[in-house]
Amino acid sequence: MSGRIVVAGATGYVGRHVVEALDLRGYRVRALVRSRDRAEAMGAFGAPSLRGHVAEWRIVDYTDSSTLMDTCEGADRVVSALGVTRQNASPWDIDFLGNLRLLEDAERHGAASFLYVNVLHAESGTSVTMRSKHAFSETLRRSRVAAQIVNPSGYFSDVTDFLLMARRGFGFTLGDGAAKINPIHGADLAEFIVEHLGEPSMSWDVGGPDILSYRELEELAFRVAARRQRILRIRPAILRPLQWAADRSSPRLSNLTRFFLESLKVDAVGTPTGERRIEPFLRAVH
């Protein structure tokens, strides 16, 4: 398959891998970025530079409506890995409204499909992040374009936080840390996305090849860090006061606390996909 693909969130961990994978398969990529200089530098967590992988650049900021017109003009398909993770912005403005503006543009210009990188369990989360992502997925399902929704477990990029804590000699689990997760490498997720681009409306739950409990993830992080294991067990009883305090602090802290505490409670396991294993990735993190 070939064609012109618009990629939103192209400078992110997943977006960079998606752009590279599309280019290597012969697609013509239009990357929507806030900064071309930043896009052409190496990404965080080993994600590639976009230099040489992009046919057309568009400078787009989803908080500035003057930059959003006609980003999908002439495009065959759209892939969006746009979202707020570490950025200081409202998830509602970006994950929901930003993606909505992009979808409206895709519909206006007759794109055949819109693939959205969502997250597992968005439908049951109560954080603004989860509500925004779920609201957009539901909107996308009702769209005129083919709606492809990918629900990943965590990413390798985020698991590095466990390693950073272990290097400082500290880790924690919620209760006994029995909830399970199968984090996926950005390149494996990108390959999955590119392989499924031509399919009709559908959604997929996707994770990596290693299924681990949070407790096992902590133990792995300490092994890789070569530090003596000190894992604090957070008692579920303190979650409510913790959230109460965060809710009175700032909207950002309130949202992040809710997002992380809810994530630690439930299994987030998607269909195991790809070959890349978590331990060698963590060992290579500097």
Ligand SMILES: NC(=O)c1ccc[n+]([C@@H]2O[C@H](COP(=O)([O-])OP(=O)(O)OC[C@H]3O[C@@H](n4cnc5c(N)ncnc54)[C@H](OP(=O)(O)O)[C@@H]3O)[C@@H](O)[C@H]2O)c1
């Ligand atoms: N991290 C995880 O473990 C995980 C798990 C499941 C699902 N997800 C979801 O997967 C998606 C991609 O995650 P990721 O880790 O690759 O995120 P990321 O590295 O933070 O990338 C997010 C992308 O969105 C862009 N963006 C944010 N605000 C923007 C704005 N105002 N205007 C234009 N672009 C903006 C970022 O641009 P800049 O580079 O300019 O900031 C970046 O390209 C997100 O929607 C995330 O919620 C993440």
